[in-house]
Amino acid sequence: MAKTLPKVDVVVVGVGWGGGIISSELTKAGLKVVGLEKGKPRTTADYFMSHDELRYSQRYESMADMANGRTVTFRHDMKKRALPYREWGSFLIGEGLGGSGMHWNGQTYRFLPEDFQLKSEIIKKYGEKKMPEGMQVEDWGITWDEIEPYFEKWEAMAGVSGEQDPHPAAVKRKKDYPNPPMKETPVTKMFKEAATKLGYHPYHMPSSNLSQQYTNPDGIARAACQYCAFCERFGCEFGAKADPVVTVIPVAQKTGNFELRTYSQVTRILHKDGKASGVLYVDLKTGEEFIQEADVVVVTTYVIENTRLLLLSKLGVPYDPTTGKGVVGRNYTYQVYLGNAYGFFDDKEFNLYAGAGALGAQIDDFNGLRFDHSDLNFLHGATIHITQLGDRPILNNHVPEGTPAWGEDFKKQSLKYANSTLVIKAQGASLPFRDNYLDLDPTYKDAVGDPLLRMTFNWKEQDRALSKFMGEKAAEIMKAMGANKVNQGGKNVKDYDIRNYQSTHMNGGTTMGNDPSMSVVNPWLQMWDAENVFVVGAGNFQHNSGYNPTATVAALAYRAAEGILKYREKGGSLV
Amino acid sequence: MSEKDKAVSNPSRRNFVKTGAALAGTAIVGGIVGNLIGGKQVVEKETEKVVEQSVQYTSAMMFFTDPNDLKVIEAAAERIYPETEEGPGAKALGVAYYIDHQLAGAWGNNVKEYHVGPFYETEAVPEQGYQTRMKRNEVFVSGIELLRNEAQSRYQKKFDELAKEEQIAILQDVEADKVKLHGTAPASYFFRLLKQATIEGVYADPMYGGNKDMQGWKMKKYPGANTSQYAKVVDQDKFVEIQPESLNKHMM
């Protein structure tokens, strides 16, 4: 029998970026919050052995332990049998305090204004017919003016380092980024020169790796980035990377209103008649079950688990792709990261061992609806960027096309170009389709006996055409940069391949909107079907833009925190 | 002395830790620098130690039981990453021991993975990822058996006694699934693991048993765990060669 614990104001399920932000905002406002985190606790002292490529990057030290069933099953279409995602590949799921915010890169973007009204904007510009059969883009129920202040709040908290996007269609920032952009390196400079020559509008990648020492509005001071290059997949021992562990979580803890319980896996949201009473969780170290009662339940366990928890708890109507009815699991999207160009420079060597998770330059000329799609067979677009993440030697062994994949020639070429290969990638939007969705798997279970989430997903013509177009653009810039040889990617995209790392930018399943028939939460991230449950994360996205997700996740988290405070005051639906 | 030989001097990480600590002095939470101030990592004196050619204690077997198995892996890894004029190959770098150690541990036993049935090996498409019930170390055992049998039937010799070209011909067939592995994994899966593990053994920190004397890193002009100069060199036009350091240095 589960032991029932005294009721608190709010229980937050999952303490990564979303859970951390909401906990910090609510505890500052005086609410008593319990944070339940299934993984281990962390401080920066745990990042002491960070410079170990094998352990963190190849063996996924910071990622969830799949053996406990923290994974999904996957198939390309509804007719096939889904099989488990048995080892990390296409995407990585973080676990433990800070979630994936502990080991993310820090590439930090506001989505575009048109992203929040994508359906309306597409119809306005091209008419309904432009959307292919099965595509189900939606408006998000929130306008740019409504969300912009939350972006500002997040950027100030994280200390984002960046500059105004110079594209004529870009929204003029009301306030500069809190910190100047990161360093200009020979790599970013060459990219910008080439892009400018081609008539594009390059600028520095906005970064949550601090360009200088910074103290945020909460009084948190952090040191500047050391360009140590152990960033993506690693914790930052300098605290230079915005990480919930060094920002929002200590702020929540300092209020005295936050109680964190680690190794605590929530298995159900308990509810009756449209209201939750709390959550059921298991202490993974003792096996004991507890019920934590609360006035408000906040679900911030990342996309996969947010959807799974709702389905397991029978909260919200599950999506059915055959009828198109139901919402939980609807509009799963990803990131189309397949258009790219690898450039090999015969007589230039760069200091490529150095870099940072969000050191780069880019153009946004082909993102959103900024360019004309009339003669193209895809919608939305991609940002095209060069990054200097630091080329760690196991992961980076690039060779020109035609070189064998192993043996003498492979060795020679991979050594020759070890510090002479530059990479331009297009980070493409991912738009929702009727038969790309999430539900519960009928066969495979996790360690406590609950079904895994099942992912049904494949690329569509939209994605293939986008990849090809963007690969061409990337190659055009790479050639203008003077590369002697260029490998162009994205020409021939077939089926989605879960083996190869692409990005951890999964979206949908718990989407937001104004219409309960196509969204799980309203524009305050409050569930339509349970007024005291707030579900927050990239699962709220109705589609994915050509940007990394976290700034938009964070903006929604700040909005949800405000919504929860409103709800505490007046109760009922906030819309 | 060439430009490149005048490598950036090699201040230890703890020097950075000291300067970093000053920066983070006002921090509520300052990153590890703050945490290290009271810890034993900050020491005032650094005694120069003479590095002697010491015994390679890691060169013994944890997973394989028969040294002949290790020899087959060593020969195969050497074909994937051979000795060239650029420097040593897998064999001299200790890659076989690296692989042996990995097969004994979490990776070889698929410990942190979802290794739960039912397994649908024949129904799966490659894009769904590996679906075999075999653990990685079992795949290696079958892989070695395959290389040995192919060497025997084609050339009546041991795999590690074959000429380079003969070894390459067999490995190419393994890579292309032209031969079959005993078990439920395709031969190409074994090859993929072998290649991955070989590259790791060349470039992973020497504490794992390969990358002997950091020679893998040196061939790439890669500084290993020694990142203390990066903020200074990242924006320089000239290529700066930095002496590599292993993680062991962090512990001193």
Ligand SMILES: Cc1cc2nc3c(=O)[nH]c(=O)nc-3n(C[C@H](O)[C@H](O)[C@H](O)COP(=O)(O)OP(=O)(O)OC[C@H]3O[C@@H](n4cnc5c(N)ncnc54)[C@H](O)[C@@H]3O)c2cc1C
């Ligand atoms: C390698 C990598 C690089 C990335 N780089 C970038 C980038 O450059 N820019 C960008 O914008 N985004 C990036 N991301 C994505 C970014 O990390 C996520 O968008 C962000 O962390 C999402 O925040 P979240 O709170 O939704 O989830 P998380 O931060 O993952 O937090 C979820 C938390 O919930 C916990 N949890 C899960 N299930 C349960 C349960 N049942 N009970 C209790 N707790 C549970 C987890 O352990 C975890 O701590 C990257 C991700 C990865 C993996």
Ligand code: SF4
């Ligand atoms: S690159 Fe910068 S932000 Fe990233 S881990 Fe290193 S010091 Fe921290």
